[in-house]
Amino acid sequence: MADTKYTKDHEVVHIEDGNVAVLGITAYAQDALGDLVFVELPEVGASFEKGDEFAVVESVKTAAEVYTPVSGEIVEINDRLNDEPEAIKISLEEGWIAKIRMTDDSELDALMDEAAYNEYLETLD
Amino acid sequence: MGAELHMMQDAKDNQMEDSQTEDSQTGPVLNNGTRALRYEEQLLWEREFHDTPGVDLPEPQGMPLRTGDALREDVGLPQVSEPEVLRHFVRLSTLNYSIDHGFFPLGSCTMKHNPRVNEKLARLPGFAHIHPMQEESTVQGALELMYRLQHYLAELTALPGVCLTPAAGAHGELAGMMTIRRAHEAAGENETRKIVLIPDSAHGTNPATAVICGYKVRTIPTKETGRLTQAAFEEALYKTDPDGKDVAGMMVTNPNTCGLFESDIVGIADALHAAGGYFYCDGANFNALVGKVRPGDFGVDVMHINLHKTFSTPHGGGGPGSGPICVTEALEPYLPIPVVEQDINGAYFLAREKSRPETLGKLRGFVGQFGMHVRALAYMLSHGADGLKEVSENAVLNANYILSQLKDDYHVPYDGPCMHECMVTDKLQKGETKDDDVTTLDIAKALVEYGYHPMTTYFPLVLPGTMLIEPTETETKGTLDKFITVMMHIASEVRAGNRDQFHHYPQSAPRRRLDEVKAARHPVLRWSSDQA
Structure with missing residues (x-):
């Protein structure tokens, strides 16, 4: 998908509607974390700068911060993850973490597209 | 029912x-x-x-x-x-399973034998039956004991200011970082220095402590070599201020949690000090250095000591921890109180705010875990200076022996020699498909089946599937050989394709494989009569 971008930290951004982006984590990240037991969601209305931690995902092995690759304001969160953290594994459509209204969509240019991300994964252990 | x-x-x-x-x-x-x-x-x-x-x-x-x-x-x-x-x-x-049952190679935890002479001395009525609210004149022996313990800790770390009160390792960390914050406050720089640098191999308590003290954590990557490099450190130090003036300090464990000595540490400490930051050293791994290397000599400003690890006082459910902190002369005025001092007549007393006006204050009631102070001093005196040196030498030797024996069976991400613990991963045990993988968790559960407490698993976080093995110096070669044999047997079973058994261990323990995910998602935290 041309409107889906990836980061080296395995976050995924899907441009939904103009300047609103859906934030989540990639299948690689889910696999590395193992079964998730808790997702700490941001609050609607909270503002984040690019690179800020906006959520925490916790598995039986570890807890990992999730960083937003774009600056903006959270407009919606996926409440379902409160009761069903495992939903994050289904797909980005089901298991997205939050939606953010971007303040600077040029920040997307620095991110990888799917092909570049897959190439990047090849370089990892 | x-x-x-x-x-x-x-x-x-x-x-x-x-x-x-x-x-x-x-x-x-x-x-x-x-x-x-x-x-x-x-x-x-x-x-x-x-x-x-x-x-x-x-x-x-x-x-x-x-x-x-x-x-x-x-x-x-x-x-x-x-x-x-x-x-x-x-x-x-x-x-329960304890160090008194068997081998307990839990990396980063230093599960060594607690010599029984320590217990005997801690039970002497004059130590065991005193009350912390007694008049100082009636507990001079106990105060002298603490004074001498402070002195030896200062000698071993080359950090002359010692406070014994912190009740555990994490409490010592908090006390240490509060001491650093207090020093920045006194210098009027607390508002500008807001960042603490921490490598990604750190114990989780390090970033937690920094955040509790009001700092923002900046992580330094170490994945490439398993060690902190001067270049990676300086990149983090100067990231948002060309002179590093927004950095309050760094928290580093040396040797680090991969069991490796931080060989760039002197240059790193110099750069940090030039920028006006303080070097907090997590003392969790002091067992690798005790008697051999004095942390003050490689630039440490503050360090906590886990008496319950290095100096063999019981822990892991067997007793309270004890986490004294040692600091440089420059930081000594800011230490928490009370601290044991000696007056000109040779009497011991607890120094409080009056004589230490710049102290950060009191962190807990009384003077710490006194029973642990007795045990730690007994351990030091029964070993002597040469004995303590042998402790670290043998701890390092034992870990390297295990590493050398397991290096063909398990993936060793960072070449040895290691310090007091060695790190391997489950990379060689990966299967054709995910279902075939024999993971670090499976290996740990197999060890339970074979009668061993597992090593530390999935820590440090620098790489996937890490296993951290710390044998300590108190195990015999025979014990290490038996453990190595079991680890080799597990690896050879995996190579032979007998993988499925590993997904079902342990079979003979009081509980079999637990559903960790269910336990975390739906924990049953208390019993209620409805369950009857």
Whole structure:
């Protein structure tokens, strides 16, 4: 998908509607974390700068911060993850973490597209 | 369901296949929930028998019950006789695994033998029966003991200011970082220095401590070499200020949690000091250095010492921790109080705010875990300076022996030699498909089956599937060889394709494979009578 971008930290951004982006984590990240037991969601209305931690995902092995690759304001969160953290594994459509209204969509240019991300994964252990 | 049926159900639930319980839901339970002499232990509440009270006291007359009449009913305190309650706790204790049971190679935890001479001395009535509120003149011996412990810790770390009060390692970290913050406050720089640098291999308590102290954590990557490099450090130091003036300090464990000595540490400490930051060293791994290297000599400003690791006081459920901190002369005025001092007449006293006006204050009641101070000093004196040096030498030797024996069977991400612990991963045990993988968790569970406490798993976080093995110096070569044989056997079974068994271990432990995910998602945190 041309409107889906990836980061080296395995976050995924899907441009939904103009300047609103859906934030989540990639299948690689889910696999590395193992079964998730808790997702700490941001609050609607909270503002984040690019690179800020906006959520925490916790598995039986570890807890990992999730960083937003774009600056903006959270407009919606996926409440379902409160009761069903495992939903994050289904797909980005089901298991997205939050939606953010971007303040600077040029920040997307620095991110990888799917092909570049897959190439990047090849370089990892 | 009655209490007896409960026992039976529990026994069945735990797959204790005993013919006497197998097919009877209603008949008498003959085996008391046991298999041979191993009991399936219940909660005391489930054992409650109202006709066998533990104590038989008359109802108080003319005054209300302390817990209130009705409340006492609600609380439903279990009524069990003295032998019942004694057996309950003795049986529970047999389900535990401790350093006194067997080898306990839990990396980063330094599960070494606690010499019994320490226990003997801690039980001397003059130490065991004093009260922290006694007049100082009546506890001069105890104060002298703490004074001498402070002195030896200062000698071993080359950090002259010592405070014994922190009650555990993480508490020591907090005390240490609060001391640094207090120093920045005194210099008027607390508002501008807001960042603490921490490598990604750190113990989780390090970033937690920094955040509690109001700092922002900046992580330094170490994945490439397993070590902190000067370049990576300086990149982090100067990231948002060309002179690093927004950095309050760094928190580094040396040797680090991969079991490697931070070889760039002197240059890193110099750069940090030039920028005005302080170097906090996590003392968790001091067992690798004690008697050999003084942390003050490689630039440390503050360090906590886990008496319960390096100086062998009981821990891991066996006793309280104790986390004294040692600081440079420059930081000494800011230490928490009280600190033991000696006056010009040779009497010992607890120095408080009056003589230490710049102190950050009191962190807890009294002067720390005194019983642990006795044990730690006994350990130091029974070893002597040469003995302590041998402690670290043998701790490092033992870890390197294990590493050298396992390096062909398990993936070694960072070449040795290691320090007091060695790190391997489960990379070589990966299968063709994910279902075939024998993971670090599977290997740990297999060790339980084979009668060993597992190593530390999935820590440090720098790489996936890490296993951190810390044998400590107190194990014999024979013990290490047996452990190595088991680890090699596991690896050879995996190579031979006998992978499935590893997904079902342990089979013989009091509990089999637990559902960790369910336990985390739907934890049962307390028993309620509804469950009866």
